[in-house]
Amino acid sequence: MEQKYVLPYINSSLLSIEIKGEADWQRKVLQMLWEMKQSYDDRSWGWEYELSIKTVQVWFSIISNITLSAEETSKANKLQQERLQLILSYIHQDYPKCWFP
Helix, strand or coil, X not given: CHHHHCHHHHCCXXXXXXXXXXXXXXHHHHHHHHHHHHHXXXXXXXXXXXHHHHHHHHHHHHHHHCCCCHHHHHXXXXXXXXXXXXXXXXXXXXXXXXXXX
């Protein structure tokens, strides 16, 4: 899930978004953020769990309503592929050394 729904946004050039409450999804995000603040302030039983759930809901709402350019998405995929190639190279070169010093 992280590779598909988080890394493309984190590795993009998207620095910030402005949520003014002009669209329905923005109002919902602002409402969830307000509820998160209230849960944090109240700290009633299970507040950490509630914040965790709402954080995921906020993230889902944001990524469902913004788009990255194809260039941004391909950059994230390329970076992911490069990392995997480094890992595989390390395993290929160094794994035998672990078992046969």
